[in-house]
Amino acid sequence: MSSRRVTVVGAGVVGLSIAHEFSLAGDTVTVIADRSAAESVSGVAAAVWFPYRSGASVSLMSWLVRSRTRFEQLAADHATGVDLRQGVVVERHPGADRTWTAAVPDHREADLGDLPLGAVAGVRATVPVISISHYLPWLLKRCEDLDVRFVRRTVARVDDLAGEADLVVVAAGLRSGDLLDDDTMFPVRGQVVRLANPGITAWVTDDDNPDGLTYVVPRREDIVCGGVAGVGSWDTEVDPETERAILRRATALMPALAGLPVLSRDAGLRPARDTIRLEHVEEHAVPVIACYGHGGSGVTLSWGCAEAVVDLAGPA
Ligand SMILES: Cc1cc2nc3c(=O)[nH]c(=O)nc-3n(C[C@H](O)[C@H](O)[C@H](O)COP(=O)(O)OP(=O)(O)OC[C@H]3O[C@@H](n4cnc5c(N)ncnc54)[C@H](O)[C@@H]3O)c2cc1C
Incomplete structure (x- = not known):
């Protein structure tokens, strides 16, 4: 019996x-994409396990737990680039949302x-921190080892894939809506500056900082300092004044950052939606499952959503 042909866009x-996940389940998998992960917003992610601008999906907690569990397992293997690190979530208002805990x-x-001046409380937690420049190549290699086939091209219409796939999964980030006539996607612009890491491991997020969203995420080789959340902005250029402000806020939170060399800088568009879309999509020439709209939590939710997509597809 030939296995089901799954194409992931x-x-x-x-x-x-x-x-x-489809490949592990025994399906024959092809990934079609016009950019690699490193060339996409996935390469810009900080990438700390934490739900940020991930919408209001009823399954969110299940995806969070499943993903955290998978990342925790991966942290046992140094080659993955995943580490479990302690840090603190700063709260500026009483009654902050702690459902993530x-x-x-x-x-x-x-x-x-x-905690910094102005904080009313905070949560200290150990979560996965993903050194993305190690993790994405590791994940790609894992897929290749599982015989996933990669094709570099732009998909114009999902129906064009009907002859070559038994199931299509649209996981095309911010451009997913174009493929499925869904106009509910919107960008939330982010900007980061990466500093050399002298050995710092503790992360901090301060989303409600009155001077602007602030986070510091030390990874293996760098420390990611952010950020901004420009709802509706399509601007992918790095803004020097924004960077200076990020560094001022980050250094106020973590004085040890002062004077550390800047390694790189980046801006990217979070693929946002009011709720993540993870469902069957009817009325195409081929069965389609949508999985997009992860906002600022695409890394955080990646494994949980991937497992959920395979569950939704059912057996071949
Ligand atoms: C500054 C910043 C910091 C962030 N920090 C974090 C964090 O700490 N933790 C976290 O979990 N998340 C974080 N995020 C969010 C995270 O980066 C995204 O949620 C995640 O990368 C989205 O992944 P994706 O695979 O859906 O989309 P993308 O990475 O954008 O990938 C989309 C893919 O689809 C392909 N594609 C699109 N359309 C087509 C088409 N028509 N034909 C062919 N291929 C197509 C592209 O080529 C690409 O391969 C951050 C984002 C930013 C900007």
Whole structure:
């Protein structure tokens, strides 16, 4: 019996994870994409496991738990680029949303004395931090080892794939809507500056900082400092004034950053939607499943959503 032919449109972190899972399940998998993960917004991600601008999906908690569990397993293998690191979520208002803590076994109330001026509380937690320049090549190689086939081309219409696939998964990030006549996608612009890492491991997020969204994510070779959340902005240029402001806020949070050399800088568009779309899409010449709209949480949710897509597809 020949195996089901699954074509995944998109080679970002979401598409690669889905391809990996279908291949493990025994399907014959092709990934079609016009950009590699490193050339996509997946290469810009900070990438700390944390739900940020991921919409209001009812399955969010399940995807968070499944992803965290997978990343935790991957952290046992140094080659993956995944590490479990402790850090702190700063809260600026009483009653901040802590639902995410249900997905994190190792968390506790932060000591107020460890928090910046203006914070009212905080949560100290251990979560996966993904050194993306190690992780994406590792994930790509895993897919290749599982015989996933890669084709570099632009897909104009999903129906064009009808002859070559039994199932198409659209995981094309911000451009997914173009393929499925869905106009609910919108960009949320982000900008980061990466500093040399002298050995810092503790991360910090301060989303409600009155001077602007701020996070510091130390990875293996660099420290990612962000950020901005430009809703509706399509601008992918790095803005020097924004970078200076990011560095000022990040250094105020973590004074040890002062004077560290800048390694690189980047801007990218988070593929946002009010709710992540993970469902069958009817009325195409081929069965289609959509998996997109992960906002600022595409890495965080990648494994959980990939597992859910394979569950939704059912057996071949
Ligand atoms: C500054 C910044 C910081 C971030 N930090 C984090 C973080 O700490 N944690 C976290 O979880 N997330 C973070 N994110 C969000 C994360 O980067 C995204 O949610 C995630 O990368 C989305 O992955 P994706 O695979 O859906 O899309 P993408 O990475 O954009 O990949 C899309 C793929 O689809 C392909 N494609 C699209 N249309 C077509 C077509 N018509 N034909 C062929 N191929 C097509 C592209 O070529 C590409 O391969 C951050 C984002 C930014 C900008």
